[in-house]
Amino acid sequence: MTKAAVSPSTASALPDSDRSRTPLFAHAALNSRPVALIYRILALAVIITGVIRHSDVLTGAPNWTTLLFYTMVSNLLCLVWVALLVVRTGRDLGRRGPAGTSTPSARASGAVMMAITVTMLIYLVVLVPTRFADGDSDIFSLTDNLIHIITPLLVIVDWLLFVPKGSFRWTDPLLWTLIPYAYLVWAFIYGAVGGEFTPGQKYPYPFMDVDALGVGGVAQWIVALTLALVVVGLVFVVIDRALAALARRLDRR
Secondary structure, three states, rough: OOOOOOOOHHHOOOOOOHHOOOOOOHHOOOOOHHHHHHHHHHHHHHHHHHHHHOOOOOOOOOOOHHHHHHHHHHHEEEEEEEEEHHHHHHHHHHHHHHOOOOOOOOOOOHHHHHHHHHHHHHHHHHHHHHHHHHHOOOOOOHHHHHHHHHHHHHHOOOOOOOOOOOOOOHHHHHHHHHHHHHHHHHHHHHHHOOOOOOOOOOOOHHOOOOOHHHHHHHHHHHHHHHHHHHHHHHHHHHHHHHHHHHHHHHHOO
């Protein structure tokens, strides 16, 4: 007689003795929805705080031009994604019980993670040196840290801990670049038709300034940043596959 497979939807109906057999780190992710839910609620609160502080929404004079920059676009993408994770985790906790993972799509989580990683890398590699050279004393302020460093790290840690591994493909890093590239195309078009990101500024970031760097200089920056992002994306794929392989070996023991 063959043993019947138990679907995730019926897992919560299993006796406690059967539920306890589920490994804590099943699928190379922390297999605890209560822990994931608490983490994701806290992460969502931090991301919202960063967005509010950066846009000055609560000051009575909101700075809507922040919505034109990739930094805010990527942070809002993370806000929506983590809010979706909170809803999904809470729903699965009630329906399927505490053991398990709750992520709509592991590959989508990779795309969001890469989108906000772009923000962190450009901030640290491009913007921080430029602002230091300009004598900007507001570098690494609380708001800057929230939107450029803390939010990216929160999303990366969420992927490391709570997202099942083994779904990433070697071509995914190329696909993940489509999000920042879509922004680049939009930003160049917006500036070309007379749009300004701040008064008198038609380029959102120094490496996009065709007037100062020329077409060749901007192209070199974009190629270099693209290569760096693809390499980082490949590192994520390697980690994803390594953790998945480790989980399979542990399951066979």
